Amino acid sequence: MDDSRPIFLQIAEQIENDIISGALPEETQVPSTNELAAYLRINPATAGKGVNLLVDTGILYKKRGIGMFVADGARARLVAQRRDQFREQYVTPLLTEAQKLGITPAQLAAMIGEASR
Amino acid sequence: MSDIIRVDGLSKTYGVGQNAVHAVADASFGLEENRIYGLLGRNGAGKTTLMQLLTGQEFATRGSIEVFGESPVENARVLDRVCFIKESQRYPDDFRVKHVLRSAPWFFAGWDADFADDLIRQFRVPVNRRMKKLSRGQLSAVGVIVGLASRAPLTFFDEPYLGLDAVARQLFYDVLLADYAENPRTVVLSTHLIDEVSNLLEHVLVIDEGRIIIDSSADELRGSAVDVVGARTAVDAFTAGREVLHRAGLGGLATATVAGLDETGRAAAAAAGLELAPVSLQQLVIRTTTGETADRTNGENA
Numbered sequence: 196m197d198d199s200r201p202i203f204l205q206i207a208e209q210i211e212n213d214i215i216s217g218a219l220p221e222e223t224q225v226p227s228t229n230e231l232a233a234y235l236r237i238n239p240a241t242a243g244k245g246v247n248l249l250v251d252t253g254i255l256y257k258k259r260g261i262g263m264f265v266a267d268g269a270r271a272r273l274v275a276q277r278r279d280q281f282r283e284q285y286v287t288p289l290l291t292e293a294q295k296l297g298i299t300p301a302q303l304a305a306m307i308g309e310a311s312r
Numbered sequence: 313m314s315d316i317i318r319v320d321g322l323s324k325t326y327g328v329g330q331n332a333v334h335a336v337a338d339a340s341f342g343l344e345e346n347r348i349y350g351l352l353g354r355n356g357a358g359k360t361t362l363m364q365l366l367t368g369q370e371f372a373t374r375g376s377i378e379v380f381g382e383s384p385v386e387n388a389r390v391l392d393r394v395c396f397i398k399e400s401q402r403y404p405d406d407f408r409v410k411h412v413l414r415s416a417p418w419f420f421a422g423w424d425a426d427f428a429d430d431l432i433r434q435f436r437v438p439v440n441r442r443m444k445k446l447s448r449g450q451l452s453a454v455g456v457i458v459g460l461a462s463r464a465p466l467t468f469f470d471e472p473y474l475g476l477d478a479v480a481r482q483l484f485y486d487v488l489l490a491d492y493a494e495n496p497r498t499v500v501l502s503t504h505l506i507d508e509v510s511n512l513l514e515h516v517l518v519i520d521e522g523r524i525i526i527d528s529s530a531d532e533l534r535g536s537a538v539d540v541v542g543a544r545t546a547v548d549a550f551t552a553g554r555e556v557l558h559r560a561g562l563g564g565l566a567t568a569t570v571a572g573l574d575e576t577g578r579a580a581a582a583a584a585g586l587e588l589a590p591v592s593l594q595q596l597v598i599r600t601t602t603g604e605t606a607d608r609t610n611g612e613n614a
Contacts, residue, residue, distance in 0.1 A: 196511060200534065200590075201531040201534050202511060202530075202531060202534065203531055228493075229490075229493040229494075232489055233486070233489055233490050233493065235511075236485065236489065236511055236512070237489075237511045237512070238348055238511065238514045238530070239489070239493045240514050241511075241530075241531060244531070
């Protein structure tokens, strides 16, 4: 948990990450609010808020009396969302820092090419 | 959810005239059912007095208190449902730990003896020892055990951790969370160790010089203030017209703690070449309650 953002957002993000990585496959049950709270040592209401955020966006769904499950197609939707955020979260700051250091976009592209080889 | 406590214009003054101490000054707030509250503040801020007022152990100078819809003073209907774990609980001289455990059900209808026994083992408290002979930490452990096993609908813990080692404190937090999840109730936790408990709290009240200066959900507070770090001129230019809680500087560098910075503000700070650093709940409380006795003309920074 970091201090800069509300915990419930961080909970939602952690579950999203687990869905994207495949640790939580579609149609599997996610840990209960109380399990999350005990494991992460946070208030159960906060954990519930994070889970509900994902229910509201249709990433998780509720099976009455059983628990929360990962929705069909959740992974593809999350990946699409994250791709949209990628430019803003990673590319823009990368370009800003590169500019500060006098690295041109062409040099940057070359560096990326080398690093991924 | 409904308010379990309703406080309006509450004041408690000790002494008269120039020597008067305003332990609680014009406090108004409500506590909702089945939440964990943090009551935070410096030594002598009024935390204990406030809890004594809420549990009918002190009389208000002014204002009204309703607990479960009624005044708590001399009111068994209210006090039967309340557990108040005090920092310095006194026990009869010849009491042993087992006597405390045996008498607890007289006061708490929801007392769970099996749970208490289990906690006694986990906290490693010697049941046959006299209360007088317990170490400070063991005494605190008994308080924590009584507070948890009482399962009272409204439980106050006034700095329950004195002398408890790190293992026992973590055990307390873990058991509190687990038992609260299974048996929801309202818990008010007064503490100085804010970093340790900040993730457990759902709502935070900060009291300073008897006044409630912050009454906010923990998640709203988290991220409500950020440190803006950079060249002094840039920091000064950026903070002009914004609410600054705290300033510090070293040579040409400056740090300002800014309240309520939104996404646009963050972007503006980044564009001005300033770095943003998160402020923990503990730091936020320190920065809003630091300083000498002062009239709080702009103290409403919640």
